[in-house]
Amino acid sequence: METTPDQLKILSLDIGGSHIKGTILNAKGELQKAYEKVPTPVPASPENVIAAIKKLVIDFPGFDRISVGFPGYVKEGVIKTAPNLSNELWKDFDLAKKLEEELGHPTKVVNDADMQGLGVVRGKGLELVITLGTGFGTALLYNGNLLPHLEFSHQPVGKVKSYDKYIGEVAIEKEGYKKWNRRMQKVFEVLKTVFNYDYLYIGGGNSDKLTFKLDKNMKIVSNADGIKGGTRLWVNDLIPESTEKAVKAKLK
Structure with a gap:
């Protein structure tokens, strides 16, 4: 059965210089579980960060979409800079595509402050x-x-x-x-x-x-407060225009 927008569950991740944090949100931006975190690995290579994310979410409830806030410049899901991680290892790394492959759900990646x-x-x-x-x-x-x-x-x-x-x-x-x-x-x-x-x-x-x-x-x-941005990354694409304003109002 296809998931309707109001049933949507979103894995929202915040990759930081010291910790990787995550939770599950509903379409209203409400937390569906407690915010959890793991230390950001050293070195913070793409492979190590993805492994840490998989470890973090292993016992999370089910989700349909993934939103990621990343500490650097991101263009269409591809990392261009990562000044507070292992910078050179991230250049032109398609994090959205890789996480979609590893976790099996559509993924959006943006700068962490943007999210x-x-x-x-x-x-x-x-x-x-x-x-x-x-x-x-x-x-x-x-x-x-x-x-x-x-x-x-x-x-x-x-x-x-x-x-x-x-x-x-x-x-x-x-x-x-x-x-x-x-x-x-x-x-x-x-x-x-x-x-x-x-x-x-x-x-x-x-x-x-x-x-x-x-x-x-x-x-x-x-x-x-900021974790609600994980839902808003998907609102415009997945929620019909007639209900979009109502959902945005509830997110405030």
Whole structure:
């Protein structure tokens, strides 16, 4: 029997520099099981990461589609860069195709910040989503639709090679949270000037380490908020247009 859109179950995966996380979502973006994670393997080669994913999901309930957030530049499911993993080993690796072969279900792969953005935005105006984790991720959406992904984290800042190095995990370990917070205040000023966003969402494992007051149009979001993006990757394709608005409303 063919699965109808409202019966859809989606395996949603978030591949990070330190952990690979996963859960099962329904068509409304609701978790169907607890969020689980395994350490990101070292070296983080495609083969090792896929093996870790298979280990993670071995006891998961059934699913029909797969959504993956990946920490790098992704084009039509193919990895172009993976700066916080084993970068050269990932170049031009078709992760969507390989996971579809290994797990047996249609798969979509996008940048991890893009997937989180789909899960947290209000869908009104220009919205910027950033992730503060091993590196620095960004996603830009207009009226709820993803705009072309920009690897803003690779831009140089001051005397530092990139934003990844300036405010990523390495910077925290080297400089401490007090100096990192001062740097984050400077970064927010840059983001306001460059993007002129209507709203900014801040996710990632280090977002709760911010100690200064945020502007009224800034909000810290959790992984649980962002995981809904795994459903939204499929909503437009699989849900009839007549019900699409209702489903999107329930995802907010």
